[in-house]
Amino acid sequence: xxxxxxxxxxxxxxxxxxxxxxxxxxxxxxxxxxxxxxxxxxxxxxxxxxxxxxxxxxxxxxxxxxxxxxxxxxxxxxxxxxxxxxxxxxxxxxxxxxxxxxxxxxxxxxxxxxxxxxxxxxxxxxxxxxxxxxxxxxxxxxxxxxxxxxxxxxxxxxxxxxxxxxxxxxxxxxxxxxxxxxxxxxxxxxxxxxxxxxxxxxxxxxxxxxxxxxxxxxxxxxxxxxxxxxxxxxxxxxxx
Amino acid sequence: xxxxxxxxxxxxxxxxxxxxxxxxxxxxxxxxxxxxxxxxxxxxxxxxxxxxxxxxxxxxxxxxxxxxxxxxxxxxxxxxxxxxxxxxxxxxxxxxxxxxxxxxxxxxxxxxxxxxxxxxxxxxxxxxxxxxxxxxxxxxxxxxxxxxxxxxxxxxxxxxxxxxxxxxxxxxxxxxxxxxxxxxxxxxxxxxxxxxxxxxxxxxxxxxxxxxxxxxxxxxxxxxxxxxxxxxxxxxxxxxxxxxxxxxxxxxxxxxxxxxxxxxxxxxxxxxxxxxxxxxxxxxxxxxxxxxxxxxxxxxxxxxxxxxxxxxxxxxxxxxxxxxx
Amino acid sequence: xxxxxxxxxxxxxxxxxxxxxxxxxxxxxxxxxxxxxxxxxxxxxxxxxxxxxxxxxxxxxxxxxxxxxxxxxxxxxxxxxxxxxxxxxxxxxxxxxxxxxxxxxxxxxxxxxxxxxxxxxxxxxxxxxxxxxxxxxxxxx
Numbered sequence: 001x002x003x004x005x006x007x008x009x010x011x012x013x014x015x016x017x018x019x020x021x022x023x024x025x026x027x028x029x030x031x032x033x034x035x036x037x038x039x040x041x042x043x044x045x046x047x048x049x050x051x052x053x054x055x056x057x058x059x060x061x062x063x064x065x066x067x068x069x070x071x072x073x074x075x076x077x078x079x080x081x082x083x084x085x086x087x088x089x090x091x092x093x094x095x096x097x098x099x100x101x102x103x104x105x106x107x108x109x110x111x112x113x114x115x116x117x118x119x120x121x122x123x124x125x126x127x128x129x130x131x132x133x134x135x136x137x138x139x140x141x142x143x144x145x146x147x148x149x150x151x152x153x154x155x156x157x158x159x160x161x162x163x164x165x166x167x168x169x170x171x172x173x174x175x176x177x178x179x180x181x182x183x184x185x186x187x188x189x190x191x192x193x194x195x196x197x198x199x200x201x202x203x204x205x206x207x208x209x210x211x212x213x214x215x216x217x218x219x220x221x222x223x224x225x226x227x228x229x230x231x232x233x234x235x236x237x238x239x240x
Numbered sequence: 241x242x243x244x245x246x247x248x249x250x251x252x253x254x255x256x257x258x259x260x261x262x263x264x265x266x267x268x269x270x271x272x273x274x275x276x277x278x279x280x281x282x283x284x285x286x287x288x289x290x291x292x293x294x295x296x297x298x299x300x301x302x303x304x305x306x307x308x309x310x311x312x313x314x315x316x317x318x319x320x321x322x323x324x325x326x327x328x329x330x331x332x333x334x335x336x337x338x339x340x341x342x343x344x345x346x347x348x349x350x351x352x353x354x355x356x357x358x359x360x361x362x363x364x365x366x367x368x369x370x371x372x373x374x375x376x377x378x379x380x381x382x383x384x385x386x387x388x389x390x391x392x393x394x395x396x397x398x399x400x401x402x403x404x405x406x407x408x409x410x411x412x413x414x415x416x417x418x419x420x421x422x423x424x425x426x427x428x429x430x431x432x433x434x435x436x437x438x439x440x441x442x443x444x445x446x447x448x449x450x451x452x453x454x455x456x457x458x459x460x461x462x463x464x465x466x467x468x469x470x471x472x473x474x475x476x477x478x479x480x481x482x483x484x485x486x487x488x489x490x491x492x493x494x495x496x497x498x499x500x501x502x503x504x505x506x507x508x509x510x511x512x513x514x515x516x517x518x519x520x521x522x523x524x525x526x527x528x529x530x531x532x533x534x535x536x537x538x539x540x541x542x543x544x545x546x547x548x549x550x551x552x553x554x555x556x557x558x559x560x561x562x563x564x565x
Numbered sequence: 566x567x568x569x570x571x572x573x574x575x576x577x578x579x580x581x582x583x584x585x586x587x588x589x590x591x592x593x594x595x596x597x598x599x600x601x602x603x604x605x606x607x608x609x610x611x612x613x614x615x616x617x618x619x620x621x622x623x624x625x626x627x628x629x630x631x632x633x634x635x636x637x638x639x640x641x642x643x644x645x646x647x648x649x650x651x652x653x654x655x656x657x658x659x660x661x662x663x664x665x666x667x668x669x670x671x672x673x674x675x676x677x678x679x680x681x682x683x684x685x686x687x688x689x690x691x692x693x694x695x696x697x698x699x700x701x702x703x704x705x706x
Binding site: 284285423426430431433434435453454455472475476 | 572573
Binding site for chain 1: 308403
């Protein structure tokens with residue numbers, strides 16, 4: 001009595017869908033679980049800064065350089081924490097490295113989009129509020145869609161890279177892990193070069209081609225790094 | 241989320257097979273598994289016995305696809321269609337390994353982890369998980385980390401049983417429980433196994449109280465399979481002879497001596513191998529007393545570090561296997 | 566229960582035979598299912614099934630499809646006969662051997678037997694004497 005091929009194919013497909021969804025949900029839910037506080041703190045910090053500026057009749061604020069623009073660093077930290085928590089549980093529950101990879105790719109993309117969107121919203125709202133309060137806004141105005149696009153790319157690259165770094169240290173230990181870390185930081189460095197350099201420092205943006213190609217290459221490279229790290233992950237005999 | 245495919249219920253109990261498997265954690269160190277061959281028959285409760293460090297956990301993590309062997313083949317599946325266990329969704333969805341470490345979220349409620357298992361395990365039975373936790377008195381709203389060692393083991397037991405996986409492996413999880421909980425676990429396991437036949441592997445170095453659950457027994461020693469056979473055959477394999485030393489020696493013949501104990505001119509010798517009716521009658525008429533050797537004694541003798549004639553014989557109660565690494 | 570050194574199915578079979586012999590299990594009475602037996606005594610169901618199937622082959626039990634296992638008609642008699650046949654070799658001979666080792670003369674043994682027989686006669690008027698042996702299958706064969 002063996003399972004028919006068709007029933008089996010169906011069962012496997014269903015299982016992989018469930019497993020991938022479980023990882024995606026964990027990545028998104030786990031990030032927002034703390035991420036909601038990140039945005040609360042960001043808003044509070046912005047309010048404090050604005051209040052001080054208003055009291056002292058300060059020189060003005062660059063919205064793009066505010067806390068909202070650093071979502072990617074928060075995501076980076078979360079992305080390092082989450083994989084190690086779910087990996088043993090997921091494999092023990094019947095998931096595979098492939099469903100882990102897919103789940104983290106999807107979860108990272110979703111989280112990156114969400115955080116970039118909320119950050120962009122804050123950046124859009126901030127000058128409006130500053131306007132009400134008669135605080136001068138510094139920095140060149142820039143197209144909001146470009147800001148959103150670059151934030152999306154940055155956030156996702158940082159999430160993928162964080163995931164990959166976590167697994168890299170788990171697999172290779174301290175010394176080799178640190179050496180690999182330097183390699184893994186290349187995609188975010190590229191993304192930073194291609195985008196934020198122009199926005200934050202007030203330097204002119206690199207040409208659109210550099211932005212698009214740089215982001216695309218950084219995304220592809222960080223996703224590949226993540227896949228490569230999970231692909232052949234060996235669970236050690238005694239891991240909590 | 242709760243709609244599970246019907247086919248999940250009809251997957252036959254899995255068999256498992258290791259062929260010439262080597263696992264090395266360090267390039268120069270001793271291998272954890274050293275050219276191991278092993279077959280776990282489908283539908284049995286199999287005991288995997290071995291001292292600490294014998295390679296039990298490594299072997300079991302191979303079956304669950306937690307890692308791949310350095311060399312050799314690790315196969316699982318319905319009888320007649322075995323396939324590689326590593327990174328194979330069909331294998332991993334049908335093999336459940338529970339380890340003492342639990343593989344649950346430490347800083348979350350127990351129920352959170354269980355729902356992850358429920359989402360992934362095709363045949364998960366939430367009622368059974370609840371029954372196990374209730375029987376073993378675990379509050380599923382408690383954070384896992386806040387539980388005692390025994391209650392943590394109970395969570396692992398609940399995961400293993402409720403998964404109803406065609407190959408379910410318990411890697412020493414029940415060692416953390418107190419005796420009443422362990423017996424409650426054995427009862428739950430047997431009752432559910434009788435109703436939902438599957439292959440169950442229990443690894444342990446404490447044998448006395450669970451050996452009767454086994455249909456098949458494999459003994460692992462220093463990364464190799466020492467033996468693998470039906471439990472009932474194994475129970476009949478050892479014989480102990482007591483009587484005058486010279487008479488005992490004559491009847492032992494060329495059988496492998498497991499242990500020997502002397503008291504004056506009387507000797508008690510445990511040997512591997514049985515005696516047929518004629519040999520038995522001959523031994524008895526020469527004034528010898530014949531007895532069986534329990535699985536626990538057999539295990540202690542077979543895996544003892546060195547052949548020590550001072551080891552207690554099979555007739556006397558034997559202390560727990562030595563705890564050393 | 567069943568923690569002797571012999572294979573467990575042998576011990577289970579011995580246990581059931583003893584129950585039939587003592588009348589604790591009557592003919593045509595249903596015995597526990599292998600599952601019940603396994604869970605009650607914490608034994609592998611396959612091991613229990615092996616013991617039960619052995620007893621079916623011996624004619625001590627029989628199967629009713631879909632219902633369960635029952636004590637076979639005539640099982641009590643069959644077991645009595647088998648145990649009686651083995652009584653001399655398994656019980657009496659070793660006792661006499663022991664008497665010889667201890668230097669108890671055969672006449673002393675015979676005197677004891679006669680005294681017991683005359684004391685037991687009124688009470689055991691209608692039953693046959695060998696059936697009184699409480700646990701004749703205690704000795705392993």
